Amino acid sequence: YYLFSAGQVFVFIAVISVLIWFLHYDTGLDWNNADCAGKPCVFNYHPPMMVLGFLAFGYQGIMSWRMLPDGLSHQTKKFIHLSVQVSGFVLAVVGIVAVFKFHNQHQPPIANLYSLHSWLGLVAMILWGLQVVGAVVSFISGVVPVENRVSFVPIHKHMGVVLYLLALVVMLLGIQEKLGFYQGDKAYAKLTPISQLGNIMGLSIVAIFSVCTTLMIP
Amino acid sequence: YYLFSAGQVFVFIAVISVLIWFLHYDTGLDWNNADCAGKPCVFNYHPPMMVLGFLAFGYQGIMSWRMLPDGLSHQTKKFIHLSVQVSGFVLAVVGIVAVFKFHNQHQPPIANLYSLHSWLGLVAMILWGLQVVGAVVSFISGVVPVENRVSFVPIHKHMGVVLYLLALVVMLLGIQEKLGFYQGDKAYAKLTPISQLGNIMGLSIVAIFSVCTTLMIP
Ligand code: HEM
Ligand code: HEM
Ligand code: HEM
Ligand code: HEM
Ligand SMILES: O=C1O[C@@H]([C@@H](O)CO)C(O)=C1O
Numbered sequence: 001y002y003l004f005s006a007g008q009v010f011v012f013i014a015v016i017s018v019l020i021w022f023l024h025y026d027t028g029l030d031w032n033n034a035d036c037a038g039k040p041c042v043f044n045y046h047p048p049m050m051v052l053g054f055l056a057f058g059y060q061g062i063m064s065w066r067m068l069p070d071g072l073s074h075q076t077k078k079f080i081h082l083s084v085q086v087s088g089f090v091l092a093v094v095g096i097v098a099v100f101k102f103h104n105q106h107q108p109p110i111a112n113l114y115s116l117h118s119w120l121g122l123v124a125m126i127l128w129g130l131q132v133v134g135a136v137v138s139f140i141s142g143v144v145p146v147e148n149r150v151s152f153v154p155i156h157k158h159m160g161v162v163l164y165l166l167a168l169v170v171m172l173l174g175i176q177e178k179l180g181f182y183q184g185d186k187a188y189a190k191l192t193p194i195s196q197l198g199n200i201m202g203l204s205i206v207a208i209f210s211v212c213t214t215l216m217i218p
Numbered sequence: 219y220y221l222f223s224a225g226q227v228f229v230f231i232a233v234i235s236v237l238i239w240f241l242h243y244d245t246g247l248d249w250n251n252a253d254c255a256g257k258p259c260v261f262n263y264h265p266p267m268m269v270l271g272f273l274a275f276g277y278q279g280i281m282s283w284r285m286l287p288d289g290l291s292h293q294t295k296k297f298i299h300l301s302v303q304v305s306g307f308v309l310a311v312v313g314i315v316a317v318f319k320f321h322n323q324h325q326p327p328i329a330n331l332y333s334l335h336s337w338l339g340l341v342a343m344i345l346w347g348l349q350v351v352g353a354v355v356s357f358i359s360g361v362v363p364v365e366n367r368v369s370f371v372p373i374h375k376h377m378g379v380v381l382y383l384l385a386l387v388v389m390l391l392g393i394q395e396k397l398g399f400y401q402g403d404k405a406y407a408k409l410t411p412i413s414q415l416g417n418i419m420g421l422s423i424v425a426i427f428s429v430c431t432t433l434m435i436p
Contacts, residue, residue: 111408111409113409114401114408114409114413115394115397115398115413115417116390116393116394116397116413116416116417116420117394119417119420119421120390120420120421120424123424158432161431162428162431162432165383165427165431166424166427169387169390169424169427172334172338172387172390172391173390173391173394175334176333176334176335176391176394176395177394177395177398179333179334180333180395180398180399181398183332190329190332191329191331191332195332195333195334198334199333199334199337202334202337202338203337203338206338206341206384206387209383209384209387210380213379213380213383214376214380
């Protein structure tokens with residue numbers, strides 16, 4: 001189906017953009033340094049990890065049921081879907097740890113959870129975690145009787161799509177916030193190369209948003 | 219249906235929040251003043267008009283088909299849906315004119331269209347305008363033969379929902395951006411009363427987002 005592949009192209013653009021942004025235009029990665037002025041620092045792990053974990057792995061995980069060859073057994077597909085989603089979640093957790101570490105170790109410390117981005121980001125993290133736990137308990141652990149499993153599938157699917165959209169929205173807010181930090185005095189706001197890169201990344205995220213709503217909404 | 223009414227409550231919270239924010243905490247409205255420092259100014263028309271036009275009128279317009287009493291004729295419902303959507307669009311146009319006027323008349327002038335918010339905002343405006351024109355041409359003008367009208371309905375519905383979600387996302391980005399302007403040096407970022415108000419407004423927009431995805435996705 002063409003839409004899948006269009007989605008893959010936009011996922012690719014978003015991943016490349018975030019890497020160019022934080023490794024090339026910004027100061028690069030250093031897990032042990034919380035001072036970003038001119039030096040590699042721990043904050044710069046946050047955006048790439050979130051984009052890899054949620055946007056890229058999330059896309060492969062959600063689309064895996066439809067992209068994988070029909071020949072594979074349901075068990076195999078389930079194993080792939082599970083592994084991709086769990087790995088993506090682990091990457092995202094690393095990304096969240098990075099930004100809290102950055103705020104706490106910065107001199108002077110930066111407040112945690114002051115922004116709309118961070119509030120919605122925390123909500124998205126928690127619900128994503130519950131989605132993983134809920135799925136593992138009901139589909140893997142064997143604790144839940146088969147009838148109940150079946151009735152949980154539509155809920156899991158619906159929540160999965162809504163959560164993926166929410167994560168995309170949180171990324172857009174993160175981009176908006178971070179680009180604002182590069183503008184000095186807001187009265188002289190300019191469209192700089194870095195804003196163009198960030199805006200293009202944002203447009204590709206919206207494109208993924210549209211592909212997902214179109215594909216997943218029957 | 220309970221979800222409609224829950225949605226109405228969140229629409230109400232968002233409208234009240236944006237009014238308290240820009241009339242009470244911020245400096246209030248003055249169409250002819252582009253200097254916001256301590257004085258009422260034209261920028262402050264932008265957020266309330268966008269929220270009224272797109273979020274509030276948009277909600278009533280989209281939900282009108284399902285909320286209006288069954289007794290009304292299709293013609294009457296169509297007229298109501300049309301009037302609400304067209305009025306909402308007019309309010310939103312006023313809101314857009316306000317922010318361009320503000321940027322151009324500000325001393326020194328502020329660049330137009332530098333932010334992710336403004337790029338996606340422009341895209342949302344244009345598509346919303348096309349949606350209105352497309353609907354008027356196909357459903358009202360009589361130019362389009364009835365068979366074609368019928369096949370256009372699902373496209374109109376799907377686009378309508380996706381555009382509404384996009385407008386909500388653009389509002390979240392606008393909130394994130396504007397709250398950033400109140401923070402002085404980001405190293406001292408704080409959770410101020412105004413950020414709390416903005417963040418709560420953002421949470422209610424996300425709640426509307428969830429209500430819409432749940433209601434409109436069969
Ligand atoms: C779905 C993906 C994402 C989630 C769940 C997320 C979550 C979070 C959370 C919870 C915080 C607060 C940390 C603290 O208060 O100590 C935060 C901070 C931050 N994030 Fe993200 N983030 C995501 C993606 C992004 C992206 C893509 C960017 C930039 C391109 C970004 C930029 C920032 C910035 C600049 C901060 C520090 C300022 C603040 O606390 O708002 N984030 N993020
Ligand atoms: C937070 C991570 C996860 C998200 C966002 C997610 C999302 C989704 C989505 C959107 C679908 C529907 C796919 C479609 O309709 O094509 C789905 C199906 C499914 N997922 Fe997940 N999932 C996650 C984690 C898991 C985990 C950890 C498991 C454990 C095995 C799992 C098991 C399943 C199963 C069994 C289905 C049903 C497939 C079917 O029979 O149609 N998911 N998931
Ligand atoms: C769907 C609703 C909205 C749309 C379509 C929209 C669209 C736009 C556009 C096109 C601009 C650029 C104007 C220019 O460059 O001269 C803009 C600017 C702005 N908007 Fe919005 N807006 C919306 C809602 C909001 C809300 C709710 C807020 C704040 C709570 C907000 C805050 C701002 C700010 C601070 C600017 C100036 C900075 C900039 O250009 O990014 N907007 N908006
Ligand atoms: C940008 C503004 C508009 C948006 C966002 C919008 C959105 C929608 C949505 C979401 C639906 C589906 C409602 C449901 O499934 O319950 C719908 C239905 C419809 N809209 Fe609009 N609409 C807009 C403007 C208009 C205009 C100007 C007209 C002109 C008459 C119109 C005519 C219709 C018609 C005829 C239907 C089909 C109702 C049916 O038979 O089920 N719309 N619209
Ligand atoms: O672009 C903008 O700059 C600021 C303003 O605060 C300058 O005083 C603002 O609100 C905008 O919309």
